[in-house]
Amino acid sequence: MEEPAQNTSEDQQRYNPAEIEPKWQARWDADPSLYAAEGHDSAKPKFYCIEMLPYPSGQLHMGHVRNYAIGDALARFMWMRGANVLHPMGWDSFGLPAENAALKNNTPPAEWTLANIVAMRRQMRRMGLSYDWSTEVTTCLPEYYRWNQWFFLKMFNAGLAYRKKSKVNWCPQCQTVLANEQVVDGKCWRHDDTLVEQRDLTQWFLRITKYADELLNGLDRMDGWPEKVRTMQRNWIGRSEGALVDFPVAASQQTTEKITVFTTRIDTIFGATSVQLAPEHPLAKSFADSNPVLASQIDEMLAQQKAAREAGDLGAIEKRGVDTGRFAINPFNGELMPIWVANYILADYGTGAIMSVPAHDERDFDFAAKYGLPVRRVIVPNKVTDDSQQLPYLAEGDSSLADSGQWTGESCAEAQQKMAAFAKKNGFGAATVTYRLKDWGVSRQRYWGTPIPMVYCTNGHAGTGPESPRVEPGGVVPLPESALPVLLPPQVEITQQGGSPLGRVADFVNTTCPVCGGPARRETDTMDTFVDSSWYFYRYTDAKNSAAPFDSAKANYWFPIDQYIGGVEHAILHLIYSRFWTKVMRDLGMIHNDEPAARLFTQGMVIKDGAKMSKSKGNVVSPDLMIERYGADATRMYALFAAPPDRDLEWQEDGVAGISRFLARVYRLFQNHEQALKCVQQDDPARMTGSGKLAAIALRRKTHQTIQKITDELAGRWHFNTAIASLMIFVNDLYSAEGEVASTQSSPEVFKDSLRVLPLLLAPFAPFLSAELWEQLGGQGAVFRAAWPVADPELAREAEIEIPVQVNGKLANVVTVPSGSDEATIQTAAQADAKVVARIAAKTIVKVIVVPGKLVNIVVR
Template sequence: MESYDPQTLEPLWQKRWEEQGVHRAGRRPEKQKFYQLEMFPYPSGRLHMGHMRNYSIGDVIARYHWMRGYDVMHPIGWDAFGMPAENAAIDGGQHPAKWTYQNIEHMKVQLQRLGFSFDWDRELATCDADYYRWEQLVFTRLFERGLAYKKKATVNWCPNDQTVLANEQVVEGGCWRCGTTVQARDIEQWFLKITDYAEELLADLEKLQGKWPDRVLTMQRNWIGKSHGAHTDFELEKPAEDGTKSIRVFTTRPDTLFGATFMSIAAEHPLALQLARQGGREAEVAAFIEKEKAHGRRGPDEDFEKEGVFTGAYCVNPVTGWQVPVWVANFVLMGYGTGAVMAVPSHDQRDFEFAKKYDQRIVVVIQPEGESLDPATMEGAHEGPGKLVASGQFDGLDNEEAKKKITAFLESEKKGEGAITYRLRDWLISRQRYWGTPIPMVYDDAGKIHPVPADQLPVLLPQDVEIKAEGGSPLVGHPDFGKVEIPGVGLAQRDTDTMDTFVESSWYFLRYLSPRSTEHLVDPEMARRWMPVDQYVGGVEHAVLHLLYARFFTKVLRDLDILPGDLDEPFDALLTQGMVCKEFYYRGEGSDLKYFPLEDVEEGPNGPVAKSDGKPVSKGPMVKMSKSKKNGVDPDELVEKYGADTARLFCLFAAPPEHDLLWDDTAVEGASRFLGRLWRLIGDRPWLAGVAPGESQEAGEGAEIRRWLHKTIKAVTEDLTPPRFAFNTAIARMTELQNALYKFKVDESSPEADKALMRKCAQTLVQLVHPFCPHITEELWNKLGGEGLLLDSEWPVFDEQWTVDDTVTIAVQIKGKVRAKIEIAADASQDEVREKALAEPNVQKHIEGQEIRKFIYVPGKIVNIVV
């Protein structure tokens, strides 16, 4: 047989799959559906190994379900709007649309070359007007329902990208995309009212328990951040300039209210400068506010030095009557709670540190059991349970009971009430950029906002634009975009903002179901047939971005009657794959730090050196492959050298899917050797094609091979069945079966029963390997004379009785130490086991002259002898 040549056979099978439409969803309408989906890629121009791993995982799941008889939906598309296209226009002078579509064409070829079972008839790109017109229509309906609104707000501004960021897109004070320190700015912005769905988003996480990773569920719960507590009002000693008479706070600790000794408000709080003027400290407070704006926005969980400035004004503690100084503090965020925090330094560590730094009063109001805290000697806040002290009529109460009673007291005195708040803020979706979905709203001469009528959608992006390095949107002032005639409104001014690209990815999985429909965002019958997605695969980094937004959009579209009324969640099960990691090479540090591409490094006599200059470079640890560290492996080079099947097999074998994959060149070679041996196993036995598959009923070597066969089918089936997905152990079991078959000495002159068994094992192994390595297995299936394509073959079935060993090896322990191992029949009786164990010479040696008091046999496991 000819040698294994993946570069020749892989394109042939890809062409045949396309011609026969074997991957098209809906070709088994009478069968149970399975919707397999991986997060779609941004068309950056080239696939990276993270893409390859993600889609290899999804492809195994899709192919496995095709072979189990399902009607499978496995689509692909492009998350095509976004900043990189504008940056390319700035750097290379190429229009974002041209750059994007060229990249799509190249990456599509790369994906097809890897043999993924995508239904390319459903391909979509979010930058197509036929796609985003539906997004614009939904936006207008959300506006009509009050779920989309515009307001002036202090927002996160990325000075590098010249655009606004949602709270979720600020990571440790920097832009999630470029890392630039984020600034605070007051701008009119569009929001989607995700907070209206906060309780449902939280409650429905229970439906995903056991099907989504616990880590993701926890991240979403924390991000939504439901808190039970109380609102209470601290009356100002003097009304503010705008007539405000009190500062409202929300606290989860009403039991500590008697210990509130100062008030902290956010730098953006509308009372900050008013109270500073009242207190004669306007200059100091204004300087502090400007410093905070320049510093940038901080995340609620970010660690930083706590600073503040006294306004000179006071409010009154509603239960003690104390004068409480009002401070502007950098740790209070206007976007969370009310933008004001009652400070209880004795029972909150952040407040304690602030009080110590600025010499604020500390009053203990909760004493832990068996202790007596003294503010003068405390080294930190007591945040745990205890009994109330210095709390008037509530003294002696357990602090949990006191929470309820103090809340009831506030309500009776009309000084506050019980409340539930959420950390989740409304979703800021407007961006001051060009390459995105235009917001379909206009403004009349009076400044009133109107939605663009449905029959005037889509609002198209103009193509004749100039994108400048200094940022900003070219839609502002564009001669043909700005003005439009709207029935009932007249000549109106278009909104020049575009939507956050996370809006497009919040519903793309629905558009796949009817991507060419001109009547519906999603055909109702298709939604009923295919939703929800059965298995979603993607990165955990999207836990509180895409995954939360997609859940929100699904609920909104359900309430707009676009989706079935019983569809509450978009993704039934979620698998979050790990990163692909490799070491990197560098030289220098700080501003002189330079990274070297892998191909520019070689091993010298004293360690790695750069080929370019022969000088030493340092080797860094395993980290995520990235352009910045130049440690990426090009999938194209891997496919060119080894073939797509080897590349896929390595990605799936090197680590469990949820773990990081540590790149190992020798493991790639190992994957290649496995496929080479599979090729020879069948190629060196051309006579197998003329033998009918069968299973020997005889004892001996044939029976042992039969047992290997059924144990492997069972193990691989269990490993591929959701939610296990233990691809690496499945491959290991198939390798073991392959090794056993090489030891099974069968040739053309062997007994018919042995040849039939070999044929059965060979074709079964090919079927089991197919989801991982589809090209080579199709070729071998064809050479074996298998009918049709493997995707339409029936997944092998195991016989339970042949998955159990005839014999087992068990240890014999005496006084807790293993003295022998014996091989016994799996169904041996205790008497038979006793006889064999006591016949072992080493056992006899250790019991000689002693009485056996107990003989304990744990069937199939172990023998314990007590003497």
């Protein structure tokens, strides 16, 4: 039988990740203490490092691989630098995909979800990620979600959770309500082809607006967060200072109706020439009741808005309006002004009504121009310039009021204060602050989520929240803590029909009132899954606690998170909810920190052929396939090498092959010197002569320079790509030096010292190969707990450096001078160089610029 002649003649083995990686994985799996954090009594500095927890879809994608490769490199580096590292992982495992899968495959959501978790945990282990699995958090298990319920009760009692009827966003695809944050361009965040509808429903809300100012102001101090995320949160919170002003409706009958408007420019109120209502405004509806023309116009506007929203360009819609024929009275000057209904007035911002000041607002100006409404200028600049004569005039700084009664001549800023105070004093307004941020609607009409721990007593007991009105026929009653957890019933028929699936489970719905013992009905909505992820990282610090969400002492030791890593897509969802939750827990006395994470890093997307990887584009690269072909080390190292972590990364399989080749070169280097590495001997300086000695010095220098470079990158700006490039240069140099330095006639110990550093420097990027090489070296313990090497600046310093010499800014030659040479020495060397001399011959030297250590530029004429 003929065998293909593969590596049989050599006693060397080829780099084979398919052999090395499973071997180490098995050993690590068998040793749960390897990545276990020490307790909160550790003397080491703590380092809490988290990557955002994934939804267990069943498959890791490249975005995960990149995210985890970054966090893992950092965690391993910090361990080697002597920190007490907590590096946990968990599962954001409630949510709709499990219900969809249940419909499709007839598998219960729990079963599907838990099987996915098993599969993904296996993939993570295969990748060699350094998670402390003893702290694993799975949000869909009762031992976790019971604490969601516990928090809900705490919030209810603190008046932070309340029920109200309001217009809510309804996704017909998900068959549930969505929070404002989960509506993107009028569409569901999970279905960008599904238009969100408005429905009037009674829902549970969390009072995030109570913390609006704190959430906003805190951003200024969060310099460990990307400016981009902070800006997005500022915009989302949308704080706006202004005033409310009541405009009484001129009574044709004996009504006392009034229209309250919100304005940031009360100083322009003498320029107001109409009042504008949103089409949805209740008064618009009441006017329309007796005015069929108005009614049909309003209906038309609403229909047009809906159509525009479906087309996806709400901004392109033309302004239009209709005169109601009614009038309002300007409380500042008693003037009558027409009341219009206009399509550009937002129903859900401010009061859904404005005073229209065409002279000083671009939108009002356009609208007035179209409908011929009067334009009255009441703000003038203190210094007149050409374009300050144009309308609309929007400036307020350095401008004053005109034709504004007793306020004429006042500066805008002053008038804003005084006029708001005047309105308040006379009972028709007040200074106020509005926010774009609304309270967080957390009710979901779905099965696979945390049951809300409330019941509705048929006898009519009311709850204790300030905004929990009695509901028919019963009162809202919170369950006592002892009744937790409210378990999800396991056997539930999932269907596409509306309403919560829990509502169809009689055993679940029918219960007794904890106050009177009479019959009661359970709340059948479940919580938004963003509740789960709002506090999960606190649970990591004490994941097994069955008496409390976590132990305060433990959380206070680990928090704030030192480094949080994830995608920017959560900037105004998870990242604002979890800041809110942290503040609530602080106010409950559970923790000391005001913010969850000291530093946030948002990594770039993984793209392929210029587009984000997605099933619909068919450009998805499977991590499993990469690992199978090149190994986990090469796959994750490529994810770090191909681009800096904050930028988008173009996945190129040839690049993974390149990293694999590099790892094979490293492996071979150790194979080549396997015997020599085992034999310990001291260098004999006498033996080192000539070029061998110089080469040894150069190699030692390169070793320390490489340590320095990689340390700087890992501790500083996280440019793993350049760190890995320097590692490649180092390995190339080791190959070059192999002949001269490694031989016994020269300085084998220098060579061996350099080789010994390699597994340490490689450990954050390629844990499997590092462990293998560390073992070959006879290293003690795990390489990830060995001390990170320290560069010796003396050994790293170059003896000589090359200085480029320019003549009139163009390179003439490069001269070599001793490192640290002063200006005079460098200039002398530069002007002595033959090529430089030739370049400046017959010219006059005007100026010589010498930048020590950098360059020489000789300016000639």
